[in-house]
Amino acid sequence: MPTPPPPSPDHGDPHGFCLEPPVAVQELQAVAVQGIHLHTGLRVLCLEADDPENVLAICFPTVPVDDTGVPHIAEHVVLGGSAAYPLRDPFVELLRCSMATFANAMTFPDRTVYPVASNVPADFCNLAQVYLDAVFHPLLRRESFLQEGYFLSPSSALGSRPALREQGIVHSEMRGAYAELETVVQAAVMAQLLPDTPYRYDAGGVPAAIAQLSYEDFLSFCHSHYRADRALVFFYGNLGVPTWLQLLDRALEGLPASLPAPPPQFPGPVPWEAPRQHLLSVTMAPDETPEDRSAVVLAWHIDNAVDLDAHLQMDLLDHLLLGHPGTPLERALTESGLGDDLFLSGYDSERREPTFMVGLRGCASSNRQRFRDLVLQTLRRAAAAGLPPDTIRAALNQMEFSRRLIDGQYPVLLAEEALGFWVHGGSPVQAISLEEPLRRLRDRVMDDPQFVPDLIRTRLLENPHRLLLAARPDAALTVAEQGRASERLARIDGDLSDRERHGLREQEERLHSWQETPDSAADLERLPRLRRQQLPKHPPLPTSETEHLGEAILLTNHVFANGLEDCIQAFELPFLPPRLVGLLPLFAYCLGRLDTERGDYASLAARIAELGGRVGAGCCVRRAKPGEGNHPVPMLTIRCSSLGGEFASALDILTEVLLTTRFTPSERLTDLVRQRRSRLLASVLGDGHLIAAQHASEGFSQAHRLRSGWYGPLQLRLADGLANALPGSLASIASDLAEIRLHVLAAGPGILAHTGSRAAAQTLRQHTTAFQAASSAPACPGAPPPTDGAPQPVRSALAVAANGAHVAWCVPAPRFPASTAPLLELGAHLLSLGEAWEEIRAKGGAYGASCEYDAIFGTLSFLSYRDPTPARTLAFFEDLAHRADGFAWSAAQIEEALPAVVRTDQRPRRPPQLTQEALHHHLQGISYADRDTYRQGLLEATPQAVVAALCEALQGGLACVGACALGDPELLAELGREVPFPTAPLLGERTQDHTKSGL
Incomplete structure (x- = not known):
């Protein structure tokens, strides 16, 4: 294995940090340096490695105290403008003009993480400056809180007295999430298994509770949680400790002095003296079967705290019992006939209070005792007889494979592993230095035949902190919940005074005015960007x-x-x-x-x-x-x-x-x-x-x-x-x-x-x-599929039980290697993070919106995700196509967008991606010369050429537009009010003859 790079020369006290001595992490070919910012108390881990992909991840403990989703809403709003970059949405501006290999923010059950990465040094420094200013100097505007979180809109309903409609991006996201059985059952398991801990709350937010969050409580949460003394910062890559710490020190200027805050303190769960049960009623739509909405879960609380060896032991148990179809629990459950597939199963150490769960989708609540008995009997047999040595070796080898795998998001996953252990009070370096702990585990398991059986007994069989939860579908509950939601809004509407109603209208008008006011040229100039001359002129050579x-x-x-x-x-x-x-x-x-x-x-x-x-x-x-x-x-x-x-x-x-x-x-x-x-x-x-x-x-x-x-x-x-x-x-x-x-x-x-x-x-x-x-075999007779005829338009709505909808509007477009292909990708990017984002996500409240160009198949698609207003979205997509010849981008806007499009063929290639890429390029006939020609087409793009390519594709494809909306039948019903939009159940008519369901 190559030796790790030497540590940077200045590890004494650079840029206001007190640093610990460097530690070699041989298995990662890296050097780890931990430190504390002397003025603010911020803690940092720098992981230097010979890897051009640099990563910054900033973590704040954000333990929820209710179901309002305030950690989740804060995650969105914090990226919506900061002191140095007072734009309406600098995060979107970064996506428009950066070569970021990763840029996001994630809400975990007890923490919020802001990771960003790039393999271009100047670009990484730009990204780091914006992210650091966002989390330490956020503006937290009321308008951003309303847009991202929740507000009541009186402006869009029919009739003389407008009814109210709930809006907000996080609200739409979580309404969609709570339509999924996994989300509902997971939340119920946590609430029942850990009822005396903060984990009984959903940090992402429960839709009905999100509506209760006030702007003032939101501000209070952000000011108390987004502090430098509570922050944990992770760096990875080859730029080195001095560069990273200089970026960090500049971002911390002006913040108050403090010592590092301890990890969040809250009591653990009171141990149970006996197992418990819970029967959970869940909704069931008319087009769903009871099996679709049934599940049974057996869940244990595992008292591991921040013991890395204990975590690895439970991870081993997960692999031994559920790691593949031949393991005892998975085989017993799938062969039992009690259900269709494993559900929410495995060891989960995301929280400070870990859990181990075994679940079965499609298992009727009436079979919950049989399910429980089967699981416990299987565990007793495994504990009594032990597991064969080859089974144990297989589990250890799987763990070794996972440790060695260098996949697409490898450094970001390293950050998540380190921060997840660190935020709970553990050592972040230990969390990513697994070679020695795994060796210890292997030695213990192979030397002691009773080690695994004892683990099964002590952690599971003799652990009374166990919950049996069954999800029971109830069609009447669906009607009742819909009625309660309508009644709640009607009650709020009826209780509004004229003054309050006028206030809601004014609030929405102010929000729309803010959304439609472009950022000033001076503010946009503040955002650091790559220039055309900084971009690689040629794609990476094939390996x-x-x-x-x-x-x-x-x-x-x-x-x-x-x-x-x-x-x-x-x-x-x-x-x-x-x-x-x-x-x-x-x-x-x-x-x-x-x-x-x-x-x-x-x-x-x-x-x-x-x-x-x-x-x-x-x-x-x-x-x-x-x-x-x-x-x-x-x-x-x-x-x-x-x-x-x-x-x-x-x-x-x-x-x-x-x-x-x-x-x-x-x-x-x-x-x-x-x-x-x-x-x-x-x-x-x-x-x-x-x-x-x-x-x-x-x-x-x-x-x-x-x-x-x-x-x-x-x-x-x-x-x-x-x-x-x-x-x-x-x-x-x-x-x-x-x-x-x-x-x-x-x-x-x-x-x-x-x-x-x-x-x-x-x-x-x-x-x-x-x-x-x-493998030699005679040729099989047959005929190739028919050739293409004229494109046939598709226009349909597919009804499915959902809280929201997904919309797709597509036209055929020229295929790679057409000369217009790079222009179409550039234009799609500009629309995706321009008008589509503004109209569908920011104003419409959809969780996602994009415009995508598929160069291999020749498709230009406009999409929305978890969309509360699909009819409005579809009308916008139609209108956008009709006015394509009016698109007007400046040469500066084209140049700003280039890095984000160039990055597609400039990302780091990890080993699994190299395998896939080599096969893809061969199958689709893509040579290096083709890729280089495509790159030059991007770098030489002009506004006029981009508009012409888009106009030709969009307006030329209007005669054969394909449009589909999938989601809530009530929302889909709005689609056909002006234009015929045939609606059918997603699964269509059930058939008993599989040959009739083919292509």
Whole structure:
């Protein structure tokens, strides 16, 4: 392993900080330096590493005292203007003009974290200045509080006396969150399991309680919590301690003197003498089944405080009991027939009071005692008999893999790990220095056969602080809650005096005036920005090497991967019959989860875990290359990752899964079909904007339709239909999946992308040669999918139980490598963080709004997320397209936007991303010359060229617009008042014949 960089020379007392001696963190190839700002008491951890991606994360303890969501609202408002940058929304301005690899703010159950990162030094310093000024010198304007939090609007209702409407971005976000079963059950578990701690409250906010928060109480919270003496600051990267501390010291100028504040003090939960139960009634919409809204959870409070060894022991227990389909608890529950899928399961140390939970979605409340007994019996058996050594090694290897993995947000995740332990009173350096604690744990577990059984007994079986909670759906509750909400607003409305009503109107008018008043040129000039000449003129060179090995193509990246290996094998399936295309995602889901000729699925899962890695499959669409006509190609991809010494075994498992998976009618296949349906339906509210976009654009081309069939409403209906048709359809499903496998094997060895060591690449070559010999199969007859005709417009509303809606408005656009492609990406970015953000998020109260250009498929999309006013949003998108020729951006605005668009192809490439990128570029025919031409198109863009490209795409696509809204049926009903907008249930009509639900 390379040695860590030497510490910066000045660790004595630079920039007003008292610093501790540097500590080498060998496993991270880094040096850690902790210090305290002598004047303000602020604490800092600097982690120097040879990594160009620099990270700043600022953390404040924000323990909630009620459900008003004040920590969450503060998280939003704090970024809305500061002393040095008194803009209306400097955060959005940064997103418009920065090369940030990460920029966000997050509310955790007991803390708020502001992380930002960039791999461009000047850009990182700009970002750090703005973020530091935001958190230490926020303006906390009333208008920002209303916009981001909550206010009553009397201006938008019909009738002579306007009724009231609730608005506010956080309010919209949390209304959407509380439509999801996970949020409701998680909140109830915390309230019941830890009722005498602050964790009984939701720091994100409960919608009804958010309405009770006053501006004065909000200010009081911010002034008492956002103090330098309470702040914990984390730096990471290669800029070095002196640079970081200088940035920090400047931001702290003028703040009051203080000593460091201790971690927040509050009593822990009173230990229970006996387990408890709770029956939770939850809403159920007319289009939902009881199974959709049922779940049972068994939850324990784990008294770990800030003991790192105890945390790792519970993490080990999580891997041993729930780490893969063959582990005791997961296998017992999925085979029990009591429900469809695991739910809220695992060890959670996000809070100072950790929990361990085991849950099952789709489990009826009437089966809660059977569920509890099954869990406890499984634990007793594991404690009595112990667990096999190979099972324990597998769990330890999984933990080792997680520790070594350098993924896309690696440094930001390091910050979260360090800050999460630090804010509870632990050592942040210990939290990220896991090599020695894991070695101690491995030694204890392997030397003492009773260690794991004792852990199960003491932490779980003999722990009376245990809650059994069952969610019971109640259709009447839905009606009652809607009635109470309407009555509450009607009561408030009826109690308003004329003066109070006039005050609400004036408040909204002042808010709109503030929102519509542009920032002054002088204030905008204060914001530090990158200039065109500071941007990289060319994209990073590719790291992959291409070679042909028989019929296979190998793409190899020889880079440092911290002892891990990563490989993706891709198969082209151009002749897959249309009746099987829709089943390809299910086929991919089953790979690695079914029995093989070597053994059952549980033993397979255990062997995969022992590699310390993962095996999983998916599907994607390859657009036609020049000379191939216009036939999109369905692709199957299967990925394996492992510890370096286990790579050969991982490839053997890959071959075993592809060649010998048993696609036969079985209880396991039944479980997987139901499990996948459960997971897809659970993702609808979180991914509603993506589902809507897939559906809206499906008429543009065969490639769009193919992708929508996998990730849009058609796949949801197919998955639901398959599950509903069981067991009668099981034999047919198994037969179809077996037929798909024949097509995969007939495709040859495919394309393999690898990232890791050269020795592993040689192992991959040997595997590929052997796979070609073992997998030879006759070609499967078939015909390619039809070519594209004229684009077909889609206009529909998809009703689903939700508190809000998601809107997608799409037009076809030129595809990469068209000369207008970089111009369209630049224009989409300007609209996304310009008019779309202002109108849909800031004024409309939606949680999210964007304009996105997909250069591979050729789509320009306008999207909203958790949107309380979808009819207004759709009208705005339509209007925006009609006035495209009136867009007017200056040369300065184009230059300011360039960094944010250039960053897409300039981000740090971590090992897993290198594997994916090499495969993507090969499949889609993207050369380095293409990328460089695209970069020059961006750097040479003019306002006139950007407007012309957008105008051509938007106004040229008006004849075939695709529009889809997904969400609350009452909100969707507003869409059809002026223009016909057909509405149907998201899942459509239920079918018993899965062949009728295909593409």
